Amino acid sequence: MACMIKIALAQQDFLVGDTPGNLERIISTVTAAREVGADLVVFPELALTGYPPEDLLLRPGFMRSVHRAMAALTEQVHGIDVVVGHPWMQDGERHNAASWLRDGQVVGRYFKHQLPNYAVFDEARYFTAGTEPLVVNLKGCAVGVLVCEDSWEAEPAAKAKAAGAQLLVAPNASPYRDGKITDREWMFRERAGETGLPMVYCNLVGGQDDLVFDGRSALVTGAGEIAALGPLCEDALLLADYDPASGTFAAHDWPAPPADEMAELYLALARGLRDYTRKNGFSDVVFGLSGGIDSALTLALAADALGPEHVHVVMMPSRYTSQLSLDLAAEQADALGVDYRTISIEDSFEALSHALAPSFEGHAVDLAEENLQARIRGNIVMALSNKFGWLPLATSNKSELAVGYSTIYGDMCGGFSPLKDVLKTRVFTLSRWRNQAAHDDAAVARMGLAATAGDADAIPVGVIERPPSAELRHDQLDEDSLPPYDILDEILHRFVDLDWSIADIVADGFEEPMVRRVAGMVLRNEYKRRQGAPGTRVTSRGFGRDRRYPMTSGWRELGDA
Secondary structure, three states: OOOOEEEEEEEOOOOOOOHHHHHHHHHHHHHHHHHOOOOEEEOOOOOOOOOOOHHHHHOHHHHHHHHHHHHHHHHHOOOOEEEEEEEEEEOOEEEEEEEEEEOOEEEEEEEOOOOOOOOOOOHHHHOOOOOOOOEEEEOOEEEEEOOHHHHHOHHHHHHHHHOOOOEEEEEEOOEOOOOHHHHHHHHHHHHHHHHOOOEEEEEOEEEEOOEEEEEOOEEEOOOOOEEEEOOEOOOEEEEEEEEOOOOEEEEOOOOOOOOOHHHHHHHHHHHHHHHHHHHOOOOOEEEEOOOOHHHHHHHHHHHHHHOHHHEEEEEOOOOOOOHHHHHHHHHHHHHHOOEEEEOOOHHHHHHHHHHHHHHHOOOOOOHHHHHHHHHHHHHHHHHHHHHHOOEEEOOOOHHHHHHOOOOOOOOOOOOEOOOOOOOHHHHHHHHHHHHHHHOOHHHHHHHOOOOOOOOOOOOOHHHHHOOOOOOOOOOOOHHHOOOOHHHHHHHHHHHHHOOOOHHHHHHOOOOHHHHHHHHHHHHHOHHHHHOOOOOOOOOOOOOOOOOOOOOOOOOOOOOOO
16 A cells, blocks of 8 residues: 655756766755655756757757766665656657656666747757656556646656556646646646646746746646645755555745735736846846836836845936936935936937037937937946946836837847846836835734835835836926827737737737837837847746747738737
8 A cells, every 4th residue: 555655846946057066966955855754856847957958958068967967866865765757868859858867776767758849938849849758657557658838738647557657747837827827727637637637847947048947836736726736936955745545745944925816916027026036146236217107117126126235226317307206316325225326328428419419410319319318328227237247127118029119239238138038017017016115014024025224115106106208308207208108018929929910919909000019119119129138038928938939021911910
């Protein structure tokens, strides 16, 4: 008869390419799990290399290092079973594998069946699909192994059950996007409905370039109900008891993730920013603080992700900068306790305007002079970055990047763009949420948010309430150049995220001239986005690896679309 099984889920962050460091962390975690009496410890998909290793997999030297690391790990495993994800070469083919290790031996090796090749995934480029199930006996219980996408399709789980599995263990590297937990819940119900098998779902955590992995590992009953859900964007070694006789789980004090949608999104953005900064060797960040909503939210995120002492902001006023902008920027910097300085661009603007005057003679002042100011500011931010080794942040949001309402080599310049996948209306919603959280001491402590001075808001209310403006000419407002953001964002969501045609968007109640105008701006500005900084993907269609439009194209979808 099967006995009670204690399972540890290593919901942890593994740096892509750092095979020696990941091996060391895996061995340390195996030791910790064994010391608390775990019978089995499960690691995420490709934990040994981090996910996604991309074209590192094509380097023979990299794959040789993986094989050496797996041999070293196998020798270290005693007194506990280990399921660990890693790439593997066998018979001249590369596989996305999960190995079951026990007492210095490989009990079994599973090759992922379903290789996702959509959105942000390119696994068909690197791997050959497996076809055989892996079922291992653990204390009298037959445990089947799946790897990530295998959980989303019926066949791999069905094969495991046919091979005798009574419990499924699934290492994952499933990146965050809004609505992902709802989709996972659907998947859990589908697999359980087909097989009746409970599942241990162990997910990766941490930021990797433009992806962020949210963790939220899960224990799922044979009825498809979530018995326990791990924390959001937090590293954890999660313990649970599984009773094969009843098919039930008992989680050991799992910290629950936040239920609030904005808290979830905010924490994912903060984790993405923190990990990109730290993993690329930076301790501090620098960017322009304008007194506007985008740079204000970026400041709050940076202070929360890195600590206020690691954030440097610079106000760069010109003749068009209002006193309100100056006051609001200083107010926020003071409230969050970050390094703040003012560097005027007026003299630089005058000098460049004078130098360009002979070439511009006879032409009216227009966008060229506006963009000149933005590029001067970009130069200042980059100079501070070069001098002090700070990572420069771009502060543009998804709405602006979509329609090209941003200046290439100006406000777009930077090494990372935290709001790249956040529409403008969501920028406002997140800012209001952050202010509410600032006055909730429990939330500040629980989520690791930076405290504000006294009763100050994290983002001044004046920033949230003022009409958005680039302040590159007198009395300028964003809506002079763009549709109102509440309408613009609805059109962008349909055209960019959902790939709706112009005709479909018009049929959904939007004015055709406006839809055509917005679609045209999106398509004309692909070249800008291609040169922009990476930023955390939080929607189903970010401007990055999962949206690959040609820069040079005669197609405009402005006819019968």
